[in-house]
Amino acid sequence: MAKEVKAGKKFKYSLETVLKVRGIREKKEQEKFAEKKRSYLTEKEREELLKDKKRGEEQEIRETFKKPGPISDFEKVMRRHAHLGVLKGEIEKQVEKVIEASRILEDQREKLLKSMKDKKIIEKNKEHKFDEYTKVMQDLEMKFLDEIATERFMHEKLEKKED
Numbered sequence: 429m430a431k432e433v434k435a436g437k438k439f440k441y442s443l444e445t446v447l448k449v450r451g452i453r454e455k456k457e458q459e460k461f462a463e464k465k466r467s468y469l470t471e472k473e474r475e476e477l478l479k480d481k482k483r484g485e486e487q488e489i490r491e492t493f494k495k496p497g498p499i500s501d502f503e504k505v506m507r508r509h510a511h512l513g514v515l516k517g518e519i520e521k522q523v524e525k526v527i528e529a530s531r532i533l534e535d536q537r538e539k540l541l542k543s544m545k546d547k548k549i550i551e552k553n554k555e556h557k558f559d560e561y562t563k564v565m566q567d568l569e570m571k572f573l574d575e576i577a578t579e580r581f582m583h584e585k586l587e588k589k590e591d
Contacts, residue, residue, distance in 0.1 A: 439561045441554050450547040457540040464536045468529040475522040482515040 441447070489508050 439558055441557060443550060443553065447547070447550045447554060450543070450550050454540070454543040454547050457536070457543040461533075461536045461540045464529070464533045468526070468533045471522065471526045471529045475519065475526050478515060478519045478522055482512060482519060485512050485515065 485508055489505060489512070492505055492508075
């Protein structure tokens with residue numbers, strides 16, 4: 429250890445403030461990740477809604493063509509077909525938004541993992557320092573007990589000489 433440990437001193441980790449800062453950073457990255465995930469899920473939900481809407485429009489057009497006899501309102505069918513084209517374009521744009529949101533989410537996941545690793549490194553260092561401290565304290569205790577035993581032995585030896 430860099431600093432000399434004195435008997436009776438309580439363990440104090442010198443990088444405790446760094447550990448706290450890393451913990452705060454990790455928490456902020458977790459919050460950002462949760463926000464990015466919500467954003468991704470929202471975009472994905474919008475995509476699914478557009479796809480459902482497109483399927484519904486396609487089904488209505490199919491039903492119109494399945495009816496026996498001539499088509500009564502061809503203009504309505506053409507408008508629906510044009511609307512399908514618009515929906516297709518919106519779906520393509522939404523897919524791009526979902527892909528972008530996914531990329532942003534993955535970037536944030538990497539930042540979160542990095543902050544978790546940084547904090548874990550400091551925690552491992554703290555554990556290692558505490559283990560060193562415990563070993564030094566045990567060595568000091570053994571030294572103290574050895575001194576007591578030696579003093580007792582010397583005291584008993586002197587008492588025997590005096591008798």
